[in-house]
Amino acid sequence: xxxxxxxxxxxxxxxxxxxxxxxxxxxxxxxxxxxxxxxxxxxxxxxxxxxxxxxxxxxxxxxxxxxxxxxxxxxxxxxxxxxxxxxxxxxxxxxxxxxxxxxxxxxxxxxxxxxxxxxxxxxxxxxxxxxxxxxxxxxxxxxxxxxxxxxxxxxxxxxxxxxxxxxxxxxxxxxxxxxxxxxxxxxxxxxxxxxxxxxxxxxxxxxxxxxxxxxxxxxxxxxxxxxxxxxxxxxxxxxxxxxxxxxxxxxxxxxxxxxxxxxxxxxxxxxxxxxxxxxxxxxxxxxxxxxxxxxxxxxxxxxxxxxxxxxxxxxxxxxxxxxxxxxxxxxxxxxxxxxxxxxxxxxxxxxxxxxxxxxxxxxxxxxxxxxxxxxxxxxxxxxxxxxxxxxxxxxxxxxxxxxxxxxxxxxxxxxxxxxxxxxxxxxxxxxxxxxxxxxxxxxxxxxxxxxxxxxxxxxxxxxxxxxxxxxxxxxxxxxxxxxxxxxxxxxxxxx
Amino acid sequence: xxxxxxxxxxxxxxxxxxxxxxxxxxxxxxxxxxxxxxxxxxxxxxxxxxxxxxxxxxxxxxxxxxxxxxxxxxxxxxxxxxxxxxxxxxxxxxxxxxxxxxxxxxxxxxxxxxxxxxxxxxxxxxxxxxxxxxxxxxxxxxxxxxxxxxxxxxxxxxxxxxxxxxxxxxxxxxxxxxxxxxxxxxxxxxxxxxxxxxxxxxxxxxxxxxxxxxxxxxxxxxxxxxxxxxxxxxxxxxxxxxxxxxxxxxxxxxxxxxx
Numbered sequence: 001x002x003x004x005x006x007x008x009x010x011x012x013x014x015x016x017x018x019x020x021x022x023x024x025x026x027x028x029x030x031x032x033x034x035x036x037x038x039x040x041x042x043x044x045x046x047x048x049x050x051x052x053x054x055x056x057x058x059x060x061x062x063x064x065x066x067x068x069x070x071x072x073x074x075x076x077x078x079x080x081x082x083x084x085x086x087x088x089x090x091x092x093x094x095x096x097x098x099x100x101x102x103x104x105x106x107x108x109x110x111x112x113x114x115x116x117x118x119x120x121x122x123x124x125x126x127x128x129x130x131x132x133x134x135x136x137x138x139x140x141x142x143x144x145x146x147x148x149x150x151x152x153x154x155x156x157x158x159x160x161x162x163x164x165x166x167x168x169x170x171x172x173x174x175x176x177x178x179x180x181x182x183x184x185x186x187x188x189x190x191x192x193x194x195x196x197x198x199x200x201x202x203x204x205x206x207x208x209x210x211x212x213x214x215x216x217x218x219x220x221x222x223x224x225x226x227x228x229x230x231x232x233x234x235x236x237x238x239x240x241x242x243x244x245x246x247x248x249x250x251x252x253x254x255x256x257x258x259x260x261x262x263x264x265x266x267x268x269x270x271x272x273x274x275x276x277x278x279x280x281x282x283x284x285x286x287x288x289x290x291x292x293x294x295x296x297x298x299x300x301x302x303x304x305x306x307x308x309x310x311x312x313x314x315x316x317x318x319x320x321x322x323x324x325x326x327x328x329x330x331x332x333x334x335x336x337x338x339x340x341x342x343x344x345x346x347x348x349x350x351x352x353x354x355x356x357x358x359x360x361x362x363x364x365x366x367x368x369x370x371x372x373x374x375x376x377x378x379x380x381x382x383x384x385x386x387x388x389x390x391x392x393x394x395x396x397x398x399x400x401x402x403x404x405x406x407x408x409x410x411x412x413x414x415x416x417x418x419x420x421x422x423x424x425x426x427x428x429x430x431x432x433x434x435x436x437x438x439x440x441x442x443x444x445x446x447x448x449x450x451x452x453x454x455x456x457x458x459x460x461x462x463x464x465x466x467x468x469x470x471x472x473x474x475x476x477x478x479x480x481x482x483x484x485x486x487x488x489x490x491x492x493x494x495x
Numbered sequence: 496x497x498x499x500x501x502x503x504x505x506x507x508x509x510x511x512x513x514x515x516x517x518x519x520x521x522x523x524x525x526x527x528x529x530x531x532x533x534x535x536x537x538x539x540x541x542x543x544x545x546x547x548x549x550x551x552x553x554x555x556x557x558x559x560x561x562x563x564x565x566x567x568x569x570x571x572x573x574x575x576x577x578x579x580x581x582x583x584x585x586x587x588x589x590x591x592x593x594x595x596x597x598x599x600x601x602x603x604x605x606x607x608x609x610x611x612x613x614x615x616x617x618x619x620x621x622x623x624x625x626x627x628x629x630x631x632x633x634x635x636x637x638x639x640x641x642x643x644x645x646x647x648x649x650x651x652x653x654x655x656x657x658x659x660x661x662x663x664x665x666x667x668x669x670x671x672x673x674x675x676x677x678x679x680x681x682x683x684x685x686x687x688x689x690x691x692x693x694x695x696x697x698x699x700x701x702x703x704x705x706x707x708x709x710x711x712x713x714x715x716x717x718x719x720x721x722x723x724x725x726x727x728x729x730x731x732x733x734x735x736x737x738x739x740x741x742x743x744x745x746x747x748x749x750x751x752x753x754x
Contacts, residue, residue: 048689055698285692289685296677303673307586403673404582408575411677415684418691420544420567428551 017327020318024331027301034297038339041293041386045343046350048286053351056282058359066122066246066273069187073273074142075201076121077246078110079253079266081237082195085115089161089233091194093261094174095130096154098198098224107133108452109200110270111224113157115166117185119193121246124185126166127197127270128157137452138168138181142272145452146181161233164188174228194231195240196262198224198253201269201453219250219267227261237262244268271453277446279360280368280378283351284444287382288415290343291389294336295410298393301332303403311495321490325398329391329483336390340383348379374446381443381472388440388472388479389414395482398490413478414438434471437478442471516597516606524580524610534614537572538622541565545626549633557718559647562630566651566712569622570683573655574662577611578675581666590754600749604667608742611663612656619655623648643717650714650731657731657738658683661707664741668748682737683708700724707737 028034068074085091091113098111112129126140136148136155148170156171167182200222229237242255246268253266305311318324352367368375389410396406417436421429433439445468524530545565552561584590597603627648665682666675686706690699703709703724713723713730720726725733 052689052693052698056693056695282693285689288688288692289681292677292681292685296673300673404575404579404676407673407676408571408680411680411684412571415680415688416567416571419684419687420548420564425551 015318017323020323020327021331023314023317024324024327027305028331028335031304034300037293037297038335041290041297042339042343042346044293045286045290045340046347048289049283049343049347050286050351050354052285053283053354054358056278056355056358058276058278058365068122068142068272069124070141070143073275074122075246075269075271075273076142077244077249077268078197078199078270079242079255079264079268080114080116080119080193080195080197080245081240081242081255081262081264082114082116082119082193082197083231083235083237083240084191085161085194085231086233087161087163087190089194089231090158091115091232092156092158092174092228092230093196093226094154094156094228095196096225096227097130097132098200098222099132100200100222105132105222106201107131108269108271109198109222110137110139111196111198111222111226111264113159113195114197115159115161115185115192115194117187117189117192119243119245124187125270126159126168126183126185128159128168128170128180129197130155130157134452136170136180139270139452140166140181140183140185142270143450144183145450148178148180156228159194161192161194194234195237196224196226196229196255196264197270198222198264198266199268199270200266201271221251221265221267223263223265225258225261225263227258229261272450274447274450274453276360276365277374277378279352279355279365280348280375280446281444282355283347284344284378284382286343286347287340287386287441287444290340291386291414292411294339294386294390295393295414296407297336298332298390299397299403299406299410301328302394302397303401303406306401306495307403315495322487325394325483325487325490328398329394332394333387333391337383337387340386341380344379344382348375368446372446377468378444378446381440381468384472385440385443385475388475389437392437392475392479392482395479395486398486399482435474437475439471440475443468512597512599513602513605516602517609519593519596520580520606520610523584524576524614527583529579530576530614533572533576534618537569537576537618538625540572541569541622542625542629544568546629546633549626549630552634557716558630558634559644559717560715562626562634563623563647563651563715565622565626566655566715569618570655570658570708571680573611573615573618573659574679574683575676576614577659577662578666578672578679580607580611581663582670582672582675585670585754586672594754601746604742604746604749608660608663611659615656615659616652619652623651646727647715647717650727653731654711654714654734657711657734658707661734661738661741664738664743664745667745668741682706704730704733707734710734 066074066076068076093113095112098109099105100109109132110129112127114125114127116125117123124141126138128136128138130136134147136157138146138148156174158169158171158177160167160169164184164186165182166185168180169177170180171177202219231237238257242253244253244266249267253264255262255264305314314324315321348368370376370379393406393410396410397403400406400409414437417432418438421432542565544567545562548564549562552558584593593603594600627644662679665679669675669678686702687709690702693699710725710730711734713725714727716723716727
């Protein structure tokens, strides 16, 4: 007689990755000291951010800010020699590269021809221009910029207006034209202003002496020469008048007729005015304290297992050690991300009244909205930096198995370069900062950066990368290398 | 038959007690592999960092301070050594044996402090001497002067000893390795880091005067003394205040607690 083979009635245990995550989460939440460390990280980040906001005060802006067609602050100051232009018209001129008296012109000095809605700073415009450092360009309404390439010599420029559409052309000889770009100016009336202009942004020169960095804005008086000026659809150039648009320049600009054209001199710039991001960046400076605390948490979550011998139990329960490392990294990273997010979301709104009282007010410093992608990037990025630092600490703990060396290595890696670079020369300092994990903090910048506006990115401001995501990429690379090394070592060692 | 009273055993005034405790602490430290690593690492890394700072220094800057930059790394190794000398005992449980052998807690702490300070002074002198020698080769200009350099070098050795004692005090108060190291590194580096991020010059000056590391390192400055946030000797005074408070706190807690 055959008997049925024995089959156990007990359901098989679930040893999937989900169980492993649950185990790691249980370990993390059951140590009171670690929960307190997380809470302390959030509280200290908020407190430090608030005290930074209370302690900083804004310099009074030297010039009243102009507002562009889209409502954002712009700089619109230049010497304009102009006359009326009808709905269908054309303006041609041969423009030479602008030059500065006594020094090399800023690369973004501009000289060229422009069609502007009114002779008023902040109104809509489209312009074809020649720049010393960036060739021929077609710019309109401050944010739109198209390059036409081609060296640094004089060029023939042409703007054609038909209704609200302005098209820009460039030529080397005045006969064969290449189209560069075109735009629609919504606010253009039947009669617009058209003419010649010259503008030069202040050139920022940074030097370092005695361990402190000085930033000097060199105000440049720029000169440009125009010849063979032709107008269709308006009075000839001889009947034009010259104005200094925008805020009062250090000296009045001039427009003098020459034998076959004009020479203009002027100051000022036509560009978006990069708004300071202090209202977002300053409250988030507390993240470094939170980072140190979550790094301690990450290291402890691994090294305490080694010290107590729990690691043998863990590896017995989950022989696939890579998954153990992954589960620890995921749990610690997720918990830290949530903590960092909570801290950022609390500190940025809470610091706004303090910042407003200290001089950070619209329109130069508009109130940050969470719907603004730059602000959202700064807030989420800060939480991401904390999470990545915690995962890096987990990897460091797994690599060294010794809590003192792991925590020292992580904190030093993050903090020491920023402190020591004050002693190094400027270029070395920039490179050192770009290669450290602390470059991740560049994600906190919330400034709109445009390619055609020169901005300063000093190590002393904690700015290591102009592009925020590049800095975060450095931190991601460090974390990935750490995890890979930890993975390899965990699997090779006995325990 | 007479036996010594337990009170006499506990009095720190008993001859030979402190020197025996010192001998015990020195034995503990010198038989640890990590001590050798930390001490040699401190000297080598100090000289290396000073060399790279001196090699990239520009003329007309504070060259002495530049060539003493290695102290940043040297202090880390010494602080970790001081912390481990206390928290390592708690971690492995040998603190019970130590306190059984030397019941007077002040004696234990004094012996640890003396041992660790002696190591700090030796390491500091070696590191500073090496830094100045290497700096002499690599600096773009010849040595600026004698008096400023002597104060900077001697002050840096003093600074290292004080920072080491600060770490010892904090470790005695906290008793856990990671917590002590985190607290110590935060105390040292949070002030200059936050000063960098906050752009306001007034706040930068306040933070630089209040932080133990930034105030203590003012002793290294030989040029442009008027523009420093705090003078060399007052800065060292700030660090002394921090160290004394930490040691006092550690002593009080050590005496009051169980082990």
